[in-house]
Amino acid sequence: MKTITLLTNKHKGNNVVMINFLFDEEIKSYIKLLSDVKWSRTLRSFYINDSTNNRSLLLKHLSLKKWFIDYGNFKKEVRPIIKNSYKLILPPLTDELNSDLLKFKRWLQQKRLSKNTVNTYTEVTAFFLRYALLKKTENYSIKLIEQFNYDFIFRANKSVSYQNQCINGIKKFLLFNGVEIEQINIERPKKEKQLPSILSVDEVKAIFNNLTNLKHKTLLSLLYSGGLRIGEALNLKIENIDSKRMLIHIKQAKGKKDRYTLLSHSFLKLIREYYLAYKPTVFLFEGLNGKQYSNSSAQAVLKKALRNTKITKRVTLHTLRHSFATHLLENGTDIRYIQELLGHSSPKTTMIYTHVSQTSLKNIKNPFDEL
Secondary structure, eight states, X not given: OOEEEEEEEEETTEEEEEEEOSOOHHHHHHXXXXXXXXXXXXXXXEEXXXXXXXXXXXXXXXXXXXXXXEOXXXXXXXXXXXXXXXXXXXXXXXXXXXXXXXXXHHHHHHTTOOHHHHHHHHHHHHHHHHHHHHTTOOOOOXXXXXXXXXXXXXXXTOOHHHHHHHHHHHHHHHHHTTOOXXXXXXXXXXXXXXXXXXXXXXXHXXXXXXXXXXXXXXXXXHHHHXXXXXXXXXXXXXXXXXXXXXXXXXXXXXXXXXXXXXXXXXXXXXXXXXXXXXXXXXXXXBOGGGOBOOHXXXXXXXXXXXXXXXXXXXXXXXXXXXXXXXXXXXXXXXXXXXHHHHTOSXXXXXXXXXXXXXXXXXXXXXXXXXX
């Protein structure tokens, strides 16, 4: 008999119910019918915010299946979460719509979109189609999209980024079905313009000084010294390191573009030491059994390194890339070169670092000093 284990836990400061099971496509699909169920890479589990209402919804949902539910470690105490009490339960897709969705996914793959983009567009389109079933309509009109936007995204307090992903996915689905999307004016919400968190040179040193594992130190050093995205670093192969030209060749990065970035002399010494110790065969960074090193493992490395530092600002793996760009700018590097090194399509994206660079700000005389 299929078994699901329910556990209480903490995640991102919230009380959650973890939904654990051995991988099973039927269970996975059924669990995801609850719109508030999410996947956590950190917990390695599906979860839902812990509240009396959510528990009732979850248990009622699971009771419709003849599966064994293990409540052994399921704590009875419930601390209700008042953040958002709105719930929207969507019906499952019909076999016909599942077939259409599979064809849509294959169509996206033929467009050579990235794996993550294909999965995201397919997932959000599935939610939209289930919403259409809820509304008992096959007319995918602007009005229906706006209703979906309000009920599924706005009332559920989902992020602006997720809302834009939904709009992109739905527009692609309409295009796949031969609808003239130019005639469909779907207004996109503007993202909040937030400046990235930047580490000082001393803070970067502090992180590296707290790394004793050679592989971990080499990985994080690569992100900073080359300004790489974590996905680019994990996809890097041994032959991509060009020590003669002191360059790193990034292949098929974001936007399906190749580029070169800097290979630091200090980093070259470190990577040679790492290579002799670990002897990777295909990917530069490999996990167990020679498989590609995972994103979650890299995040855990940074989190562990931050514990013994006095850094209080929010730091992610991408912060190292931001810091690389900002430090280059502060050292006088032309912003056009920084744009090339980072692989930005538009200089507008790179210009954000002019807002966080201290060099220009330090040259401004504060009027308070004249008092």
